[in-house]
Amino acid sequence: MITYEFLQQYWWFIISLLAGLLVFLMFVQGGNLLIFLAGKNERERELIVNSTGRKWELTFTTLVTFGGAFFASFPLFYSTSFGGAYWVWILILITFVFQAVSYEFQSKAGNILGKKTFRTFLTINGCLAPLLIGTAVGTFFTGSAFTVNKAAVGDIAAPTISRWANNWHGLEAVANPFNVEFGLMVMFLAMVLGALYMINNIDDDNLASSLRKWLTRGFCAFLVLFLLVMWHLLTMEGFAVDSNGVVSMEEYKYLHNILDMPNTLVMLLMGAVLLVAGVAATIFNKGFKRGIWLAGPGTVLAVMALFMLAGYNGTAYYPSTADLQSSLTIANSSSSEFTLKTMAIVSFIIPFVVGYIAYFWRQMDKKPITSDELDHTDKY
């Protein structure tokens, strides 16, 4: 029996899946983070840009689809978070706007700003996008200051439903260490994935050895942050919601969630194991280049588990610290049953889309990019 509640849970699952795929695909950002760090000469930087440059649109599209799917399934989040944490989202968008033109423009004659500037834009996006998105997701656990009052629509002079309770409009998230840890963790994860992806995608010994160096550094930073985040997450208070929709604080809420939902524990552990295996195999075995295909799926699993911990098992996934009862839950922020059902039918096409992307990905990447190839084909 397909109930409204089931559809809401299903759509939270889809959102979690898209989030997982998005973080995996942020290897593009991670790669760009390394343009100037790992790319020691023009040719190496060119290889990096051309490697991530053939995939960046997928990441970008996943972000846009993530936004669209969130809008369609949980519109109250779209309206409350985007309209409220205004500056965070605007900053994220601006970095992506710069990214969108930078590949195409960077090496074209007449580009006014010069190659280095456009690559700097790519690096800024590589750094800020995962950092800010991660910080914003951190607030899924720590909360934000907003109120939601649907009755406001009846007030002709001031009909706005969602209001942010401070003038920082989202920037205040960096005042909470957990959010920053979370953001940095995602940033270093992107860097790890970027290094792994390029080791697989580019055939160049010199570049590979410096990528391995950055992989090790990035992974160490990631590991420390990951352990910190997990420690804080499992010991922090969380935002519980009861069957009447009443939100209250609960000690060790996320620890309880993980114990109540062993599947999330399994996903999280499997994700971590795959990630560590992918990284370790790449670092310790110089001939091993397929680390991204272990770490990538591992990332998807781990991110999904975190989203499920944030939203399932009676938890408010976008909690309000200004007014607990304004917190957003899967139940109170979702679309209507009809819309969720319609969109569920639409979602059946996702495996097909993933399928053709994977097929063409394989077709295009049968052979890794080489320095020689850049001299003989179209390139950025």
Next chain:
Amino acid sequence: MVETALVDWSRLQFALTAGYHWIFVPLTLGLAVIMAVMETIYVVKGDEFWKRAAKFWMKLFAINFAVGIATGIILEFQFGTNFSNYSWFVGDIFGAPLAIEGIFAFFMEATFFAVMFFGWQKVGKRFHLASTWFVALGAAISAVWILVANSWMQHPVGMEFNPDTVRHEMVDFSALVLNPVAISKFFHSWFSGWMTGAIFVIGVSCWYLLKKREQKFALSSIRIAAIVGIIGTLGVMFTGDSSAVHVSKYQPMKLAAAEGLENGGERAPFSIVPGIEIPGMLSVLATHDIDGYVPGINNILDGYTTPDGQTHLSAEQKMERGKIAIEAFSNYRELKDSNPEEAAIARKTLEENIEYFGYGYINSRNELVPPVPLVYWAFRVMVGLGSALLLLMFIVLWAERKKRLESMTWLQKAAILAIPMVYLAGQAGWIVAEVGRQPWVIEGLLPVKSAVSSVSVGAVQTTFFIFVAIFTLFLAIELRILFKAIKEGPKTEVE
């Protein structure tokens, strides 16, 4: 109190983003078709000439495509950042087409764009050709869904208001997709993209003719582009005609504003420019009947009765009923737990007046009239330039067929000048559609002023100027890169 300045700046920021986005999108829509046709000829005939021709236009396509993506992402997220109330109030319906656009169209474009550019040596000839067509198809599908969303704002269908959740909820998905306004609007916009792509290719090619360069390439490109452009422009005119009928039916104020028609009636005249009119022509365009009744601005504000006996309320009556609806909504919410019987009565009152809900937020009848001179002139610019460009394309095609184009420098110059004109026509079209529907973000249900987010005016001003700076910079860079690439021309082998 929602500040007027906040509403204006939010609106301006949206208009800026949409306007810039619409500089880049039509070329994407049209050029994609033209280069796909060229590559098809290459695959069918096996003539390398067409491959190189297609590749040259693809290069220009890519430069333009990037900026389209950059402006597009802001557009999508802006519904949330600047129109948060809108996002909740109708997100149940409006979010769906945006999500579908991402899943169906953007992934298709992203995947096949990469194959189209980097796959020449990695996939087979036919495979590559299919990829190019998929890029064109992806762009068109994207236009379908965003225009389904836009059309729903112009003519909301397939939903019911739910006072418990305080939003309009979708009850009929097919009504949303098959909205007649959406069908006209999609084809109108898509074909206008063909027109833009065609004029762009013709103009650039004529520049080569003028410079006596790449003549074979230029003439061959002109032939394809002129045919695509003529088909596109005829499509634009045909769908423009059905759009006019829809507007007269669902958004009579927009039509009255576009015509500057203060007092309408039967056999309403069409104004070519102020002072020159064709009697009865507006009735023909709007109702397909020379005796058809077309209300003017004053008629709509004062209320009117059409010859078939249908009465339309005056502005004050609608505002009154809107206020009744909003009050009933509040009463329902207050009473639903304590007094179910009274609540049921309030709900019934709400349902009876829901059609006018948005009018409840309107303070004076003047708010209901969009800026008439802007819409009036934008309409004339759109139609006038569109017709002139069609004529130009016929002449160019004729001259090319008669092998006279190379010597007709005046025509070459006119074709180059046509490039900015086609953009002007496209922008004017959006002004008619979007300024003409003010003050409504959703026709009759929600005015813009009740849709905006609660952020400070200063914040919106800041982001507005940031976007102005970024988009203008990108436009300047794009133009400079395009000029350089055009100057460099297709690879010499094409000659």
